[in-house]
Amino acid sequence: MVNHAIILDLVERTAAVADGATVAVPLGPGDPSPLAETVAAWCARTGNELLAVRDGGAVIRRGRAPDPLVGLAPGQMPGTRLWMYTNFDCNLACDYCCARSSPQTARRALGIDRVRRLAGEAVQAGVSELLLTGGEPFLLPDLDDLVAACTNALPTTLLTNGMLFRGNRLERLRRMDRNTLVLQISLDSATPDDHDSHRGTGSWQRAVAGIRIAQDEGFRVRVAATLPAGQAHELQPFHAFLDSLGIAPADQVIRALAHRGKATAGLELAIEALIPEVTVTADGVYWHPVSADDTDQLITSEIFPLAEAIAEVRRRFSDYRARANAAAQWFPCA
Amino acid sequence: MSAPLIVGSVAYTPNVVTIWEGIRDYFAGSPAEMDFVLFSNYGRQVDALLQGTIDLAWNTNLAWVRTVAQTKGACRALAMRDTDTVFxxxxxxxxxxxxxxxxxxxxxxxxxxxxxxxxxxxxxxxxxxxxxxxxxxxxxxxxxxxxxxxxxxxxxxxxxxxxxxxxxxxxxxxxxxxxxxxxxxxxxxxxxxxxxxSPVYSHCNFTALPALSEERATPWVEHLLGMDWDNPAHRPILEMEGLRRWVVPRLEGYASLFEAVREQQIGSRW
Known part of the structure; x- marks a missing residue:
């Protein structure tokens, strides 16, 4: 027997609070399961939101929650940018690498067929920018084909340590489309010490040389630095150095160190608190490029169809944000 | 520019603040800007209307009937919700x-x-x-x-x-x-x-006294009737206030309540 008075209690208690506020309504006597169904049906009919049924009561939000993705900057909408890990092996073994890349790491390459299909599906899914990263992409013998598959579809950014621009690899670079490709080269400091302490002796010198080669070849170069919190005081001289290299201010990117992969310190980036950037590796689709080697942020091992993977990331992101908003509402009421 | 119209409303739900701030914002920059005052009951609100503290009262049907009685029919209704015409x-x-x-x-x-x-x-x-x-x-x-x-x-x-x-x-x-x-x-x-x-009857309306000129009332009513259910900026306010559109009053819908008040000898004051 359903406690019919629950409906009357729902009307009275939700009317007593403002739109957007939450209220707890005791379910009263009776089997909680049909009561919960009755509450859900009432909420659906009257434009209120059932947040939870627990401890013998229903938690209701008066009115409907706003779309949790409203207010997000357009570029932050999941699926606006698509990251691809072309490979995981690298000529360096940086001590904070989030992807655990090194010369000993297995390649795990996406390959031209998947990259080509991803680029095509990305256009259909509304992606506006592609980003290729690794590992070190220039280790791949067919990198120019991979890049062409992307730049033929969308504006593309290629992340590299900039250290391998010679011989055949330089020839591959020269075959890339300067109009639709940006090279993002990693450089952590204005002088060799800090950079080399994480990335290896001599790496700073070769990275700076790589920046100059890429510029001389006519490419737009963005420089991205990974900066541990303790080195914030070095920002100003670093920007001055990049200015001297002719790197535009908008192309001087400073990233915080993430406690992911090989890093032993840095920002803790739990999936619930991280705005996603859909990332595809040979192993599947991940929440964010910073966690592309961590199973806790694997969304699906099915890469295709890409649109479904993007939709799943959006759904989970909406869910996390809605829950966070609801929690923010609950605490003042407790 | 003339002073904003002051609209009175009874605070019967916490939502009235959100509703009236939304309506006030909707009128901001229009030819008939407005502000609002909240009352704890309809008796106080109608008293404030008669005293000139407010220009308009968002009245229930009983408050309307009592205002008609106290003004000997001199008051007028300016607008109501579509849902008020079919209560x-x-x-x-x-x-x-x-x-x-x-x-x-x-x-x-x-x-x-x-x-x-x-x-x-x-x-x-x-x-x-x-x-x-x-x-x-x-x-x-x-x-x-x-x-x-x-x-x-x-x-x-x-x-x-x-x-x-x-x-x-x-x-x-x-x-x-x-x-x-x-x-x-x-x-x-x-x-x-x-x-x-029951047969349909009319419920709430915006009530004004003769002291509110047509020159001030007309642009306000015209702007009110322009609220649009299909406009995402207007929709939340309309939903909370329980209507799809504002309409001109259906005065014949008050006949049954006038009769009932007379039959039951309900006073014109509180």
Whole structure:
């Protein structure tokens, strides 16, 4: 027997609070399961939101929650940018690498067929920018084909340590489309010490040389630095150095160190608190490029169809944000 | 630029602040800007209208009838919600009660809402009289749980329904808005059923006195009627206030309440 008075209690208690506020309504006597169904049906009919049924009561939000993705900057909408890990092996073994890349790491390459299909599906899914990263992409013998598959579809950014621009690899670079490709080269400091302490002796010198080669070849170069919190005081001289290299201010990117992969310190980036950037590796689709080697942020091992993977990331992101908003509402009421 | 129109409203729900701030924002920059003042009951609000503290009162139907009486008909209604033109009182009983019409209430107990609620007390008695039932033939259980708000909180109507569910009354008279809020008889299968529905009548309106000139009132009304359900900026306010569009008043819809007030000798003041 359903406690019919629950409906009357729902009307009275939700009317007593403002739109957007939450209220707890005791379910009263009776089997909680049909009561919960009755509450859900009432909420659906009257434009209120059932947040939870627990401890013998229903938690209701008066009115409907706003779309949790409203207010997000357009570029932050999941699926606006698509990251691809072309490979995981690298000529360096940086001590904070989030992807655990090194010369000993297995390649795990996406390959031209998947990259080509991803680029095509990305256009259909509304992606506006592609980003290729690794590992070190220039280790791949067919990198120019991979890049062409992307730049033929969308504006593309290629992340590299900039250290391998010679011989055949330089020839591959020269075959890339300067109009639709940006090279993002990693450089952590204005002088060799800090950079080399994480990335290896001599790496700073070769990275700076790589920046100059890429510029001389006519490419737009963005420089991205990974900066541990303790080195914030070095920002100003670093920007001055990049200015001297002719790197535009908008192309001087400073990233915080993430406690992911090989890093032993840095920002803790739990999936619930991280705005996603859909990332595809040979192993599947991940929440964010910073966690592309961590199973806790694997969304699906099915890469295709890409649109479904993007939709799943959006759904989970909406869910996390809605829950966070609801929690923010609950605490003042407790 | 003239001073903003001051609109009075009774604070019967925490949502009124959100609603009226939204309406005020909608009028900002228009030829007829407005602000609002909230009252705790309709008596205070109508007093403030008569004293000139406010230019317009967002009145219930009983507050309108009383303002007409106190101004000897000099006040005027400017606009109402589309839902105000088709308001109804619903007579409900336990499912399977066998009640088929008002006449079946003879010798039964009818739960009524607050005594100043047009939809849940004054008009139900009027409809019973029209059905030929004489005083005393129906036993009234009066539940005055929100007097002063004219039943706007709906609390007394919910209490009337509780009385029916608890077998303290055979039937209850409630407004169509409360009937809709509980999901009619669809969310409580086997609990309640509707056995008589009143003719439509008018409910709330914006009431003005002659002191408010047409030059000031007309642009305000024109802008109000321009609120658009399909405009995402307007929609939340319309949803919270319970309408799809603002309309010109349907004054003939107040005839039954004027009659009821006269029959029941309800005073023009509080």
């Amino acid at each position: 109804r009182t619903m007579f409900v009983a336990r499912a399977g009660s066998g009640l088929g019409g008002l006449e079946d209430l003879t010798g039964r107990r009818l739960a009524l809402g607050s005594r100043d609620s047009a939809q849940a007390a004054i008009l139900p008695v009027h409809f019973l009289t029209r059905a030929g039932l004489t005083p005393g033939e129906v036993d009234f259980l009066r539940i005055d749980s929100d007097v002063g708000k004219h039943g706007d909180t709906g609390r007394s109507e919910l209490d009337a329904l509780r009385a029916v569910l608890d077998d303290r009354a055979d039937a209850a008279a409630i407004g169509i808005n409360t009937w809709e809020a509980i999901g009619r008889d669809e969310l409580m299968p086997g609990a309640l059923e509707l056995f008589w529905e």
